[in-house]
Amino acid sequence: MTEIRHAPVAPTRTQRLASGGEIDAHRHDDHQIVYAARGVLAVTTSEGSWVAPGTRAIWVPAGTVHAHRAYGELDLHLVGLPATDNPLGLDTPTVLTVGPLLRELIVAYTRDGSGDSPERARLRAVLLDQLRASPQQPLHVPAPTEPMLRAVCAILQADPGDNRTLAELGREVGASDRTLSRMFRRDVGMTFPQWRTQLRLHHALILLADKTPVTVVAHRCGWSSASAFIDVFRHTFGHTPGTYPTAVTPIRRAVGVPGEADWLVPGHPGAG
Structure with missing residues:
Protein backbone atom coordinates (compact mmCIF):
# COMPACT_ATOMS: atom_id res chain seq x y z
CA MET A 1 0.00 0.00 0.00
CA THR A 2 2.25 2.80 -1.26
CA GLU A 3 -0.25 5.49 -2.32
CA ILE A 4 -2.30 6.57 0.66
CA ARG A 5 -5.29 8.87 0.55
CA HIS A 6 -6.07 11.04 3.56
CA ALA A 7 -9.82 11.44 4.07
CA PRO A 8 -9.99 13.34 7.39
CA VAL A 9 -13.64 12.55 8.14
CA ALA A 10 -14.69 8.89 8.19
CA PRO A 11 -18.03 8.80 6.33
CA THR A 12 -21.25 7.44 7.72
CA ARG A 13 -23.19 5.94 4.83
CA THR A 14 -24.15 2.81 2.93
CA GLN A 15 -22.87 1.60 -0.39
CA ARG A 16 -22.79 -1.50 -2.54
CA LEU A 17 -19.46 -3.03 -3.52
CA ALA A 18 -19.28 -5.63 -6.29
CA SER A 19 -17.56 -8.95 -5.71
CA GLY A 20 -13.82 -8.41 -6.09
CA GLY A 21 -14.28 -4.66 -5.66
CA GLU A 22 -11.71 -2.73 -3.67
CA ILE A 23 -11.42 0.55 -1.79
CA ASP A 24 -7.83 1.75 -2.02
CA ALA A 25 -5.46 2.40 0.88
CA HIS A 26 -6.51 5.42 2.92
CA ARG A 27 -6.76 6.74 6.46
CA HIS A 28 -9.16 8.84 8.48
CA ASP A 29 -8.70 11.11 11.48
CA ASP A 30 -11.82 9.41 12.86
CA HIS A 31 -12.56 5.89 14.01
CA GLN A 32 -14.72 3.78 11.72
CA ILE A 33 -16.98 0.76 12.00
CA VAL A 34 -17.16 -1.22 8.76
CA TYR A 35 -19.99 -3.74 8.44
CA ALA A 36 -21.07 -5.86 5.47
CA ALA A 37 -24.65 -7.10 5.76
CA ARG A 38 -23.97 -9.40 2.82
CA GLY A 39 -20.82 -11.07 1.50
CA VAL A 40 -17.40 -11.15 3.17
CA LEU A 41 -15.35 -8.04 3.88
CA ALA A 42 -11.56 -8.03 4.23
CA VAL A 43 -9.68 -5.07 5.71
CA THR A 44 -5.92 -5.02 5.16
CA THR A 45 -3.27 -2.93 6.92
CA SER A 46 0.51 -3.16 7.09
CA GLU A 47 0.02 -5.43 10.13
CA GLY A 48 -2.15 -8.02 8.42
CA SER A 49 -5.69 -8.79 7.33
CA TRP A 50 -9.00 -8.91 9.17
CA VAL A 51 -11.97 -10.70 7.65
CA ALA A 52 -15.64 -10.40 8.55
CA PRO A 53 -18.70 -12.30 7.24
CA GLY A 54 -22.23 -10.93 7.58
CA THR A 55 -22.40 -11.54 11.32
CA ARG A 56 -19.27 -9.53 12.10
CA ALA A 57 -18.03 -5.93 11.81
CA ILE A 58 -14.51 -4.51 11.78
CA TRP A 59 -13.40 -1.68 14.04
CA VAL A 60 -10.78 0.53 12.32
CA PRO A 61 -9.06 2.96 14.72
CA ALA A 62 -8.38 6.58 13.77
CA GLY A 63 -5.22 7.06 11.72
CA THR A 64 -4.99 3.43 10.58
CA VAL A 65 -4.00 3.07 6.93
CA HIS A 66 -6.34 0.44 5.53
CA ALA A 67 -7.88 -0.94 2.35
CA HIS A 68 -11.12 -2.86 1.78
CA ARG A 69 -11.85 -5.80 -0.49
CA ALA A 70 -15.19 -7.45 -1.23
CA TYR A 71 -15.72 -11.19 -1.57
CA GLY A 72 -19.21 -11.73 -2.90
CA GLU A 73 -21.57 -8.79 -3.39
CA LEU A 74 -21.22 -6.45 -0.40
CA ASP A 75 -23.91 -4.32 1.19
CA LEU A 76 -21.46 -2.10 3.04
CA HIS A 77 -22.34 0.07 6.05
CA LEU A 78 -19.79 2.64 7.27
CA VAL A 79 -20.08 4.40 10.64
CA GLY A 80 -17.64 7.22 11.42
CA LEU A 81 -16.93 8.19 15.04
CA PRO A 82 -14.76 11.06 16.34
CA ALA A 83 -11.28 10.09 17.52
CA THR A 84 -12.35 11.06 21.05
CA ASP A 85 -15.24 8.56 20.95
CA ASN A 86 -13.75 5.09 21.42
CA PRO A 87 -16.34 3.00 23.31
CA LEU A 88 -14.14 -0.12 23.31
CA GLY A 89 -10.80 1.55 23.93
CA LEU A 90 -9.31 -0.29 20.94
CA ASP A 91 -6.20 0.97 19.16
CA THR A 92 -5.87 -1.85 16.62
CA PRO A 93 -8.34 -3.17 14.03
CA THR A 94 -10.67 -5.69 15.64
CA VAL A 95 -13.46 -7.97 14.47
CA LEU A 96 -16.67 -7.60 16.50
CA THR A 97 -19.71 -9.85 16.72
CA VAL A 98 -22.84 -8.20 15.31
CA GLY A 99 -26.05 -9.46 16.89
CA PRO A 100 -29.54 -8.73 15.52
CA LEU A 101 -30.03 -5.50 17.49
CA LEU A 102 -26.61 -4.05 16.68
CA ARG A 103 -27.12 -4.95 13.02
CA GLU A 104 -30.41 -3.06 12.90
CA LEU A 105 -28.88 -0.05 14.66
CA ILE A 106 -26.02 0.09 12.14
CA VAL A 107 -28.43 -0.23 9.21
CA ALA A 108 -30.70 2.50 10.59
CA TYR A 109 -27.85 4.85 11.51
CA THR A 110 -26.16 4.58 8.11
CA ARG A 111 -29.39 5.01 6.15
CA ASP A 112 -28.93 8.79 6.45
CA GLY A 113 -25.38 9.77 7.38
CA SER A 114 -26.19 13.42 8.04
CA GLY A 115 -28.05 15.48 10.61
CA ASP A 116 -27.85 15.89 14.37
CA SER A 117 -31.47 15.54 15.47
CA PRO A 118 -32.31 14.36 19.01
CA GLU A 119 -33.65 11.11 17.53
CA ARG A 120 -30.39 10.46 15.71
CA ALA A 121 -28.38 11.25 18.84
CA ARG A 122 -30.40 8.70 20.80
CA LEU A 123 -29.91 6.11 18.05
CA ARG A 124 -26.16 6.72 18.15
CA ALA A 125 -26.07 6.38 21.95
CA VAL A 126 -27.78 2.99 21.82
CA LEU A 127 -25.46 1.90 19.00
CA LEU A 128 -22.43 2.76 21.15
CA ASP A 129 -23.92 0.87 24.10
CA GLN A 130 -24.32 -2.21 21.92
CA LEU A 131 -20.75 -1.87 20.65
CA ARG A 132 -19.46 -1.89 24.22
CA ALA A 133 -21.22 -5.22 24.77
CA SER A 134 -20.08 -6.72 21.45
CA PRO A 135 -17.68 -9.67 21.84
CA GLN A 136 -14.35 -9.42 20.04
CA GLN A 137 -13.21 -12.19 17.68
CA PRO A 138 -9.66 -13.18 16.67
CA LEU A 139 -10.27 -13.19 12.90
CA HIS A 140 -6.87 -11.71 12.14
CA VAL A 141 -4.05 -12.98 9.95
CA PRO A 142 -0.97 -11.03 11.13
CA ALA A 143 1.63 -10.01 8.55
CA PRO A 144 5.19 -11.04 9.51
CA THR A 145 8.20 -8.77 9.21
CA TYR A 244 -23.15 -19.67 6.52
CA PRO A 245 -25.09 -16.39 6.07
CA THR A 246 -24.20 -15.14 2.59
CA ALA A 247 -26.89 -12.50 3.06
CA VAL A 248 -28.33 -11.13 6.28
CA THR A 249 -31.91 -9.90 6.05
CA PRO A 250 -32.46 -6.96 8.40
CA ILE A 251 -35.65 -6.97 10.49
CA ARG A 252 -36.76 -3.65 9.04
CA ARG A 253 -40.43 -3.83 9.95
CA ALA A 254 -39.65 -4.16 13.67
CA VAL A 255 -37.64 -0.95 13.80
CA GLY A 256 -39.15 1.00 10.94
CA VAL A 257 -36.10 0.92 8.65
CA PRO A 258 -36.92 1.43 4.94
CA GLY A 259 -36.39 -1.25 2.33
CA GLU A 260 -33.07 -1.92 0.65
CA ALA A 261 -33.75 0.36 -2.32
CA ASP A 262 -34.11 3.30 0.09
CA TRP A 263 -30.81 3.00 1.91
CA LEU A 264 -28.30 1.51 -0.54
CA VAL A 265 -26.37 3.90 -2.74
CA PRO A 266 -23.86 2.97 -5.45
CA GLY A 267 -20.27 2.61 -4.23
CA HIS A 268 -17.17 3.80 -5.98
CA PRO A 269 -13.46 2.92 -5.65
CA GLY A 270 -12.59 6.13 -3.82
CA ALA A 271 -15.20 5.70 -1.10
CA GLY A 272 -14.72 4.46 2.45
Whole structure:
Protein backbone atom coordinates (compact mmCIF):
# COMPACT_ATOMS: atom_id res chain seq x y z
CA MET A 1 0.00 0.00 0.00
CA THR A 2 2.25 2.80 -1.26
CA GLU A 3 -0.25 5.49 -2.32
CA ILE A 4 -2.30 6.57 0.66
CA ARG A 5 -5.29 8.87 0.55
CA HIS A 6 -6.07 11.04 3.56
CA ALA A 7 -9.82 11.44 4.07
CA PRO A 8 -9.99 13.34 7.39
CA VAL A 9 -13.64 12.55 8.14
CA ALA A 10 -14.69 8.89 8.19
CA PRO A 11 -18.03 8.80 6.33
CA THR A 12 -21.25 7.44 7.72
CA ARG A 13 -23.19 5.94 4.83
CA THR A 14 -24.15 2.81 2.93
CA GLN A 15 -22.87 1.60 -0.39
CA ARG A 16 -22.79 -1.50 -2.54
CA LEU A 17 -19.46 -3.03 -3.52
CA ALA A 18 -19.28 -5.63 -6.29
CA SER A 19 -17.56 -8.95 -5.71
CA GLY A 20 -13.82 -8.41 -6.09
CA GLY A 21 -14.28 -4.66 -5.66
CA GLU A 22 -11.71 -2.73 -3.67
CA ILE A 23 -11.42 0.55 -1.79
CA ASP A 24 -7.83 1.75 -2.02
CA ALA A 25 -5.46 2.40 0.88
CA HIS A 26 -6.51 5.42 2.92
CA ARG A 27 -6.76 6.74 6.46
CA HIS A 28 -9.16 8.84 8.48
CA ASP A 29 -8.70 11.11 11.48
CA ASP A 30 -11.82 9.41 12.86
CA HIS A 31 -12.56 5.89 14.01
CA GLN A 32 -14.72 3.78 11.72
CA ILE A 33 -16.98 0.76 12.00
CA VAL A 34 -17.16 -1.22 8.76
CA TYR A 35 -19.99 -3.74 8.44
CA ALA A 36 -21.07 -5.86 5.47
CA ALA A 37 -24.65 -7.10 5.76
CA ARG A 38 -23.97 -9.40 2.82
CA GLY A 39 -20.82 -11.07 1.50
CA VAL A 40 -17.40 -11.15 3.17
CA LEU A 41 -15.35 -8.04 3.88
CA ALA A 42 -11.56 -8.03 4.23
CA VAL A 43 -9.68 -5.07 5.71
CA THR A 44 -5.92 -5.02 5.16
CA THR A 45 -3.27 -2.93 6.92
CA SER A 46 0.51 -3.16 7.09
CA GLU A 47 0.02 -5.43 10.13
CA GLY A 48 -2.15 -8.02 8.42
CA SER A 49 -5.69 -8.79 7.33
CA TRP A 50 -9.00 -8.91 9.17
CA VAL A 51 -11.97 -10.70 7.65
CA ALA A 52 -15.64 -10.40 8.55
CA PRO A 53 -18.70 -12.30 7.24
CA GLY A 54 -22.23 -10.93 7.58
CA THR A 55 -22.40 -11.54 11.32
CA ARG A 56 -19.27 -9.53 12.10
CA ALA A 57 -18.03 -5.93 11.81
CA ILE A 58 -14.51 -4.51 11.78
CA TRP A 59 -13.40 -1.68 14.04
CA VAL A 60 -10.78 0.53 12.32
CA PRO A 61 -9.06 2.96 14.72
CA ALA A 62 -8.38 6.58 13.77
CA GLY A 63 -5.22 7.06 11.72
CA THR A 64 -4.99 3.43 10.58
CA VAL A 65 -4.00 3.07 6.93
CA HIS A 66 -6.34 0.44 5.53
CA ALA A 67 -7.88 -0.94 2.35
CA HIS A 68 -11.12 -2.86 1.78
CA ARG A 69 -11.85 -5.80 -0.49
CA ALA A 70 -15.19 -7.45 -1.23
CA TYR A 71 -15.72 -11.19 -1.57
CA GLY A 72 -19.21 -11.73 -2.90
CA GLU A 73 -21.57 -8.79 -3.39
CA LEU A 74 -21.22 -6.45 -0.40
CA ASP A 75 -23.91 -4.32 1.19
CA LEU A 76 -21.46 -2.10 3.04
CA HIS A 77 -22.34 0.07 6.05
CA LEU A 78 -19.79 2.64 7.27
CA VAL A 79 -20.08 4.40 10.64
CA GLY A 80 -17.64 7.22 11.42
CA LEU A 81 -16.93 8.19 15.04
CA PRO A 82 -14.76 11.06 16.34
CA ALA A 83 -11.28 10.09 17.52
CA THR A 84 -12.35 11.06 21.05
CA ASP A 85 -15.24 8.56 20.95
CA ASN A 86 -13.75 5.09 21.42
CA PRO A 87 -16.34 3.00 23.31
CA LEU A 88 -14.14 -0.12 23.31
CA GLY A 89 -10.80 1.55 23.93
CA LEU A 90 -9.31 -0.29 20.94
CA ASP A 91 -6.20 0.97 19.16
CA THR A 92 -5.87 -1.85 16.62
CA PRO A 93 -8.34 -3.17 14.03
CA THR A 94 -10.67 -5.69 15.64
CA VAL A 95 -13.46 -7.97 14.47
CA LEU A 96 -16.67 -7.60 16.50
CA THR A 97 -19.71 -9.85 16.72
CA VAL A 98 -22.84 -8.20 15.31
CA GLY A 99 -26.05 -9.46 16.89
CA PRO A 100 -29.54 -8.73 15.52
CA LEU A 101 -30.03 -5.50 17.49
CA LEU A 102 -26.61 -4.05 16.68
CA ARG A 103 -27.12 -4.95 13.02
CA GLU A 104 -30.41 -3.06 12.90
CA LEU A 105 -28.88 -0.05 14.66
CA ILE A 106 -26.02 0.09 12.14
CA VAL A 107 -28.43 -0.23 9.21
CA ALA A 108 -30.70 2.50 10.59
CA TYR A 109 -27.85 4.85 11.51
CA THR A 110 -26.16 4.58 8.11
CA ARG A 111 -29.39 5.01 6.15
CA ASP A 112 -28.93 8.79 6.45
CA GLY A 113 -25.38 9.77 7.38
CA SER A 114 -26.19 13.42 8.04
CA GLY A 115 -28.05 15.48 10.61
CA ASP A 116 -27.85 15.89 14.37
CA SER A 117 -31.47 15.54 15.47
CA PRO A 118 -32.31 14.36 19.01
CA GLU A 119 -33.65 11.11 17.53
CA ARG A 120 -30.39 10.46 15.71
CA ALA A 121 -28.38 11.25 18.84
CA ARG A 122 -30.40 8.70 20.80
CA LEU A 123 -29.91 6.11 18.05
CA ARG A 124 -26.16 6.72 18.15
CA ALA A 125 -26.07 6.38 21.95
CA VAL A 126 -27.78 2.99 21.82
CA LEU A 127 -25.46 1.90 19.00
CA LEU A 128 -22.43 2.76 21.15
CA ASP A 129 -23.92 0.87 24.10
CA GLN A 130 -24.32 -2.21 21.92
CA LEU A 131 -20.75 -1.87 20.65
CA ARG A 132 -19.46 -1.89 24.22
CA ALA A 133 -21.22 -5.22 24.77
CA SER A 134 -20.08 -6.72 21.45
CA PRO A 135 -17.68 -9.67 21.84
CA GLN A 136 -14.35 -9.42 20.04
CA GLN A 137 -13.21 -12.19 17.68
CA PRO A 138 -9.66 -13.18 16.67
CA LEU A 139 -10.27 -13.19 12.90
CA HIS A 140 -6.87 -11.71 12.14
CA VAL A 141 -4.05 -12.98 9.95
CA PRO A 142 -0.97 -11.03 11.13
CA ALA A 143 1.63 -10.01 8.55
CA PRO A 144 5.19 -11.04 9.51
CA THR A 145 8.20 -8.77 9.21
CA GLU A 146 11.05 -11.32 9.40
CA PRO A 147 12.19 -12.14 5.81
CA MET A 148 12.32 -15.92 6.37
CA LEU A 149 8.93 -15.88 8.04
CA ARG A 150 7.50 -13.81 5.21
CA ALA A 151 8.77 -16.45 2.77
CA VAL A 152 7.06 -19.27 4.69
CA CYS A 153 3.82 -17.31 5.00
CA ALA A 154 3.86 -16.45 1.29
CA ILE A 155 4.01 -20.17 0.44
CA LEU A 156 0.94 -20.86 2.58
CA GLN A 157 -0.95 -17.78 1.40
CA ALA A 158 -0.50 -18.99 -2.16
CA ASP A 159 -1.85 -22.42 -1.17
CA PRO A 160 -3.62 -22.59 2.23
CA GLY A 161 -4.12 -26.32 1.62
CA ASP A 162 -0.36 -26.97 1.78
CA ASN A 163 -0.04 -29.47 4.65
CA ARG A 164 3.72 -29.53 4.99
CA THR A 165 5.13 -29.33 8.50
CA LEU A 166 7.08 -26.32 9.72
CA ALA A 167 10.28 -28.37 9.41
CA GLU A 168 9.52 -29.17 5.76
CA LEU A 169 8.70 -25.54 5.00
CA GLY A 170 11.85 -24.49 6.83
CA ARG A 171 14.02 -26.61 4.57
CA GLU A 172 12.60 -24.72 1.59
CA VAL A 173 13.49 -21.30 3.03
CA GLY A 174 16.72 -22.31 4.79
CA ALA A 175 15.68 -22.20 8.45
CA SER A 176 15.07 -24.79 11.16
CA ASP A 177 11.61 -25.42 12.55
CA ARG A 178 12.81 -24.22 15.99
CA THR A 179 13.99 -20.93 14.54
CA LEU A 180 10.75 -20.42 12.63
CA SER A 181 8.66 -21.39 15.65
CA ARG A 182 10.39 -18.70 17.75
CA MET A 183 9.89 -16.20 14.92
CA PHE A 184 6.15 -16.91 14.80
CA ARG A 185 5.74 -16.27 18.52
CA ARG A 186 7.95 -13.17 18.50
CA ASP A 187 6.89 -11.61 15.20
CA VAL A 188 3.16 -12.34 14.90
CA GLY A 189 2.27 -13.29 18.47
CA MET A 190 0.93 -16.71 17.47
CA THR A 191 2.17 -20.26 17.17
CA PHE A 192 2.55 -21.66 13.67
CA PRO A 193 -0.61 -23.86 13.95
CA GLN A 194 -2.62 -20.87 15.22
CA TRP A 195 -1.47 -18.67 12.34
CA ARG A 196 -2.16 -21.35 9.74
CA THR A 197 -5.65 -21.96 11.15
CA GLN A 198 -6.43 -18.24 10.95
CA LEU A 199 -5.21 -18.15 7.35
CA ARG A 200 -7.33 -21.16 6.45
CA LEU A 201 -10.46 -19.71 8.06
CA HIS A 202 -9.86 -16.45 6.18
CA HIS A 203 -9.59 -18.36 2.89
CA ALA A 204 -12.59 -20.55 3.76
CA LEU A 205 -14.83 -17.51 4.25
CA ILE A 206 -13.79 -16.19 0.85
CA LEU A 207 -14.58 -19.51 -0.83
CA LEU A 208 -17.94 -19.78 0.95
CA ALA A 209 -18.81 -16.27 -0.23
CA ASP A 210 -18.39 -17.63 -3.77
CA LYS A 211 -20.81 -20.49 -2.88
CA THR A 212 -18.09 -23.15 -3.02
CA PRO A 213 -19.35 -26.46 -1.56
CA VAL A 214 -18.26 -27.17 2.01
CA THR A 215 -16.40 -30.36 1.08
CA VAL A 216 -14.42 -28.49 -1.58
CA VAL A 217 -13.64 -25.67 0.86
CA ALA A 218 -12.35 -28.17 3.43
CA HIS A 219 -10.07 -29.80 0.84
CA ARG A 220 -8.72 -26.54 -0.61
CA CYS A 221 -7.99 -25.13 2.83
CA GLY A 222 -6.09 -28.18 4.06
CA TRP A 223 -8.42 -29.84 6.55
CA SER A 224 -8.23 -33.63 6.67
CA SER A 225 -11.99 -33.98 6.26
CA ALA A 226 -15.16 -31.94 5.93
CA SER A 227 -16.11 -32.85 9.51
CA ALA A 228 -12.81 -31.51 10.85
CA PHE A 229 -13.38 -28.23 8.98
CA ILE A 230 -16.97 -28.00 10.24
CA ASP A 231 -15.82 -28.47 13.85
CA VAL A 232 -13.28 -25.64 13.62
CA PHE A 233 -15.74 -23.38 11.80
CA ARG A 234 -18.51 -24.00 14.34
CA HIS A 235 -16.15 -23.36 17.25
CA THR A 236 -15.05 -20.04 15.70
CA PHE A 237 -18.33 -18.67 14.33
CA GLY A 238 -21.01 -20.42 16.38
CA HIS A 239 -22.66 -22.08 13.38
CA THR A 240 -21.73 -24.54 10.65
CA PRO A 241 -20.44 -23.49 7.22
CA GLY A 242 -23.52 -25.12 5.70
CA THR A 243 -25.64 -22.42 7.38
CA TYR A 244 -23.15 -19.67 6.52
CA PRO A 245 -25.09 -16.39 6.07
CA THR A 246 -24.20 -15.14 2.59
CA ALA A 247 -26.89 -12.50 3.06
CA VAL A 248 -28.33 -11.13 6.28
CA THR A 249 -31.91 -9.90 6.05
CA PRO A 250 -32.46 -6.96 8.40
CA ILE A 251 -35.65 -6.97 10.49
CA ARG A 252 -36.76 -3.65 9.04
CA ARG A 253 -40.43 -3.83 9.95
CA ALA A 254 -39.65 -4.16 13.67
CA VAL A 255 -37.64 -0.95 13.80
CA GLY A 256 -39.15 1.00 10.94
CA VAL A 257 -36.10 0.92 8.65
CA PRO A 258 -36.92 1.43 4.94
CA GLY A 259 -36.39 -1.25 2.33
CA GLU A 260 -33.07 -1.92 0.65
CA ALA A 261 -33.75 0.36 -2.32
CA ASP A 262 -34.11 3.30 0.09
CA TRP A 263 -30.81 3.00 1.91
CA LEU A 264 -28.30 1.51 -0.54
CA VAL A 265 -26.37 3.90 -2.74
CA PRO A 266 -23.86 2.97 -5.45
CA GLY A 267 -20.27 2.61 -4.23
CA HIS A 268 -17.17 3.80 -5.98
CA PRO A 269 -13.46 2.92 -5.65
CA GLY A 270 -12.59 6.13 -3.82
CA ALA A 271 -15.20 5.70 -1.10
CA GLY A 272 -14.72 4.46 2.45
